[in-house]
Amino acid sequence: MVKQSAPQELADIAPKLVEVTDNVLFEDVWERPELSPRDRSLVTVSVLAALYRSEQLPYHLGKALENGLSVEELSEAITHLAFYAGWPNALTAMTQLKKIADDERAA
The missing domain is CATH 1.20.1290.10 (AhpD-like)
Structure with a gap:
C-alpha cells in the first residue's frame, strides 16, 4: 500500500492534526493486520x-x-x-x- 498522509498544506495551521493523522491513523490504525x-x-x-x-x-x-x-x-x-x-x-x-x-x- 502506498503511504498515506494528511494534507501537508494544513501543517502550517494544524501541525498536531497532521502529525496525529500520519502517525496514528495512517501508520498505526490502517496498518493493523486484523483487516486488510x-x-x-x-x-x-x-x-x-x-x-x-x-x-x-x-x-x-x-x-x-x-x-x-x-x-x-x-x-x-x-x-x-x-x-x-x-x-x-x-x-x-x-x-x-x-x-x-x-x-x-x-x-
Whole structure:
C-alpha cells in the first residue's frame, strides 16, 4: 500500500492534526493486520458516504480502487447503504464514484 498522509498544506495551521493523522491513523490504525487495506477502504468509504463527508470521499474512493475494490463493488456498497444512510448521501457518493471511474477510463 502506498503511504498515506494528511494534507501537508494544513501543517502550517494544524501541525498536531497532521502529525496525529500520519502517525496514528495512517501508520498505526490502517496498518493493523486484523483487516486488510481493501476491507478498511470499504468500511471507510461506507462511513464517509453515510455521514455525507463528501470532501474526504473522493480521496478514499480512489484509495479503495488502489486497495483492490472494483467500481462495481463500490457501486453495490453505495446502493446498499442508500436504504440505511439516505438517498441523497448515496446519490452524492455515486456521482463521485462515477467521476473517478470516468477519469480512470479516460487515462
